[in-house]
Amino acid sequence: MSVSRFTFFRSLYKLENLVLRRYSAQNAINLSDPAVQTYLNRLMLEHANLETKPRRNFEETRRLQEIKPIVLALEQRIALFESIDSLKELNKRDGQDEEIKKMIKEEAQIYLKRMKEVDGELQSILLEPVLTKGGVLVEVTTGAGGQEAMLFARELFEMYQSYCEYKDWEVDIASVEKSDLGGIRKASFLVHGLGAPELMRMEAGVHRVQRIPVTEKGGRIHTSTVSVAVLPQPSDVELNIPDRDLSIETKRASGAGGQHVNTTDSAVRIIHIPTGTAVECQEGRSQIKNKQIALQKLRTLLLQKQEEEQSSKINSERKSQIGQSNRNEKIRTYNYPQDRVTEHREGGGTTHSLKTFMQGGEPLEKLQESLLRQQRYQAVMTEINDFIARYKAETSAKS
Template sequence: MLQKLDSLEEKYEELGNMIGDPEIISDLARWQQYVKAHADLTDLVAAYRDFKKIVREIQEAKTLLDEEDDAEMRDMAQAELDDLVEKKEVLEQRLKVLLLPKDPNDEKNVILEIRAGTGGEEAALFAADLFRMYSRYAERQGWKTEVLNANYTDIGGFKELVFLIQGRGAYSRLKFESGVHRVQRIPSTESGGRIHTSAATVAVLPEAEEVDLEIDPNDLRIDVFCASGHGGQSVNTTQSAVRITHIPSGIVVSMQDEKSQHKNKDKAMKVLRARLLDQVQEEQQQKVASTRKSMVGSGDRSERIRTYNFPQNRVTDHRIGLTLHKLDAVLEGDLDETIDTLITTDQAERLRQVD
């Protein structure tokens, strides 16, 4: 590990010199590539330099301990040594985590899809609650959100909602949210006070750029039609709504939120590109013989991942056995504790497999 870290530190210094080279600065694309590579190594190199400093200080403390005769001074040196050894172990673990292979999608924006599942109108209302929860979380992170498509119900729920979350590292924080979210509560329409269980499905897709995959225009069938509102009634007389079918995969994306056909087509292509990239990456992962299925789950859309229990003000993440009695706060976007635990669990599982 130390040999690899030495090599990466050397590379970091080389990149730093290249960034300041006038010849490279004149080539913007090349310069940006080096700047990104340099930035990607910054945390790792800083941690490694701290680690080396601690190692030197440990050696100095050991030397002092060997040479010191005064009992009080020896006790002080031993206490300092114990503290340094503890810091070294923490840094060693951090370096192992930083050396884990990076998910190439981690820094990308997210296309998040929420669909009402079993439970009728109650499931649609829960889908709206989840949309609010993720919107509030994005707001806390300083990320931007934009609704791409929404299929509303008459009482304020969503049958389906697709929205874009733009912000650095959005996918790295939200990628473990894919799966079935279950709610247990007494619906407002329930006169007997019985608790009902319903569900909604969340899919988290990294936003795909055009460079991520090439889509052959000949593989697309594009239909235009009049947008519809609640109950299916036509809300305008112009054919602004767009339906794009990717013929080879069978993926269909409809978009009607914008009054402009061109804007709806752009949004539909954004969602189609993300779904296709997700499909391609899933197929690639399945081809790997030793496919990893960590404790935080496979990301399978059919996997039940979390339960939101209103009578007990409780949220339980079933993958990691985490239960929080602050449902109200979670639904207001207080997701960091859950997300941090999911990320830590995933890192621990990956480290275990490396070892």
């Protein structure tokens, strides 16, 4: 690709009012911004250098695949711009009859329409979150609010179960600690599927509920909180536990669960001897399945401990997720009297019909996707700003 084609951004900027629209919507990049154009220009140069390399290492191959869709969209924009530029030159020629001018105008409109479509495709490529197939451990813990908080913890837990079914994710309940009134003090489950790590990560934090307690009639509005922590599940390669380090006990399951659960030794308790970490699982009927779930939860907790020893990042991240479970710390508020759910993080907003939201379907999915796009937008803009800062520093050093 010739060097002159890389300068198209500068010329294209002059046609801003004709071809490009300034993206004022949330989660959109202003493609007419010279800084953004400089960044995209450099991506094209990087792609050309990587593509012509006779041999590439793993990281270079990964990077090439990452930026290739962006460059393909940019090359379409170049071709469209050149076609529009050719029509402009043709229109300047003397002696053109009205029929030819009409054809030029119609063809230009086609190119302009396609340019807008390519701009939209480019926005999607730049900002669409990457979803991976993997798993997470989700922990729901009662915060402030006593029995009312426990009842809402159960509702939140059930919402996540419905949502996982809606997303066709695999779910294994690891533990449920119930309250006397049918609420939940603490519960955890493993979820695995496409997009589960990224989408469920959006649920980490303090969830605040405002409503008249179901235990009271005609009472005042009560505020309660429930904390949600989301931890990545390790693979077998990341954390392999020798059998000699495990103490495995089986016992009869306790609490409600049906006749079969209560009359067989299906409950499993595993202790990691070196660290003393213990986990239990008695939610399933099969002892083998309960053992698998308990082992996966143990691996997740041990990986967390391992990373905490190496760095305080995971520990501080978890604290930032669940906070102190106080009423004034929240990522989302569920207001029953006003029938709305308010997401307080950037990229969120207010959703009405709280009952529909709590069914764990499309409204929750849309909210999570919006939050992910906002995070992606911030990450891309940070990358662009960092690049521009380096670019200016390099330019100043050469001058």
